[in-house]
Amino acid sequence: MDWNRVEGNWKQVKGKVKEKWGQLTDDDLDQIAGRQDQLEGKIQERYGVAKDQVRQDVEEWYGSQKW
Known part of the structure; x- marks a missing residue:
């Protein structure tokens, strides 16, 4: 999933961000x-x-997600 899809699915993704x-x-x-x-x-x-x-942390988090 590219970041544009994160934006499109933000309601679902924000729970993972908050975790x-x-x-x-x-x-x-x-x-x-x-x-x-x-x-x-x-x-x-x-x-x-x-x-x-922060940029590195976000990229690592993003890469670790099972989209």
Whole structure:
């Protein structure tokens, strides 16, 4: 699944995102609406992690999903 499909299936995917990054609120997830850059920004904001590390974490999470 490419990231565009994540955006299209965001309602189903956001539960998996919340399992991984539990500090993200439902409002955060609604605001992100499946956009990868928004997801990375919110993770960086909530967890205080460097941008490069967040990008790597998101890519690893994405690759580990059984789509």
